[in-house]
Amino acid sequence: MQSYVNGEFHSADKAKISIRDRGFRLGDGAFETILVHAGMPYQLALHMERLEKSLKYLKIKAGTKKFPKIIRTIIAKNKICEGFVRVAVTRGQSGFGYSAKNTGNPSIIVETEKSGTTKLKPAKLWLSSYMKPLPMPGKIIGNINSLLSRIEAEENNCLDSLLLDGEEKICETSSANIFWFLGRKLFTPKSGIVEGTIRSAVIRLSPFPVVRGDFTLADLKKADAVFVTNVAWGILPVKELQPLGLKWKNHKKTKILAQLLEADIHGMG
């Protein structure tokens, strides 16, 4: 597998970045993980739009125009049929400290991974003791609370965490957006989240009315069924929220959505 590092392709063991890079020193950058099906990136334009928002948020001056070509090149080079492309942009190299004066050119890193072969089972989530930090427009490298919430979930034999904000509103998991059904309606938080591209697809494809709002655990407790969405898991049913002991079983409507998503990915809609 080859990786793209600042204009050059290198094999995995030689794909390296300077220790002076602010991505490494300070988490100073943003990234996108893009689903690849049949060798094609799914919803690439949405990812590029979000990456531009992240770079604007970080005040990193890097255009994304050349990325689609690099992404298509690396998919071909690494023969990725089913898998993922990860694009990262950092502010570039500088001395010690946060000061962004005298920073070099932004770094651009593009990598691929093939899809795993194990089929995921309905997930257990862990209610995080970490608070969701302030809203970020996209995937920012330095997002330590989400990361620590994931580790906490894994320590408790759960796949992922569920994070609330400072006002106890439900936000998202460390890596995915959350949805739930109550009757025929589909609910999902509207604030304190990264707007996932699979979340966007679900909202676009859903035959069930979608309600975007601010919700608390009291709302989730009433849910008939719960699922999470991201590019790695697609639409993944949630069976438990621990340590609260909440359980959900009825995944019929979730399966309908999963089939619609699959059709959309296969049609690259």
Added chain:
Amino acid sequence: MQSYVNGEFHSADKAKISIRDRGFRLGDGAFETILVHAGMPYQLALHMERLEKSLKYLKIKAGTKKFPKIIRTIIAKNKICEGFVRVAVTRGQSGFGYSAKNTGNPSIIVETEKSGTTKLKPAKLWLSSYMKPLPMPGKIIGNINSLLSRIEAEENNCLDSLLLDGEEKICETSSANIFWFLGRKLFTPKSGIVEGTIRSAVIRLSPFPVVRGDFTLADLKKADAVFVTNVAWGILPVKELQPLGLKWKNHKKTKILAQLLEADIHGMG
């Protein structure tokens, strides 16, 4: 200048880390910046203690026992008389995503910088529009609000930012702790801060009574004099807080503290 990267010393242009390292991918690590005077690290034990707290917070299993030897070796190799050593520890390499399962060994990076020659003038601070994130025990790589607050300050021609928490309490700057005088008393925030090693030295050395507490901008407005502390700036008087238009001129007591700190550093107390 040589840098230490996972057991090997490399020249600056060859000091690189895998793009798979979670420090680079996710800001998943901690660091310390240590002052060097006359070739000796100042308050090294305090830094190692804080680094251990950071690693515990991140649940990264890496001992710090061998660091003092590496630090002394690199100071000698790079002939650092006056300068800084930066020690970074990351969780190591893994695949895409936050999951910390199947992570390799922690990465250890040690670098040096020589002190600048320009004498710093009393600083202008910028009241940050970014909120201080949840308290962290030490210097965590992924700390994006502090980083963005520094960039915002620099855009406004200020040296550094001043961050408040969600309850409008004064915390710290992006890179330094804050102190102020009111009469003979010295005040400094006690919560929402990284406990800086120069802050500790000031508290230890101060002949003025030190009051650690929770304070707001109303308290700072009454101050006779303000200064900030970190290993790069030592004790640096603050002359303005913008955009509030607050100004301070009386740096007499601050200078007394700066002399006491200098004596302590020279004596390696």
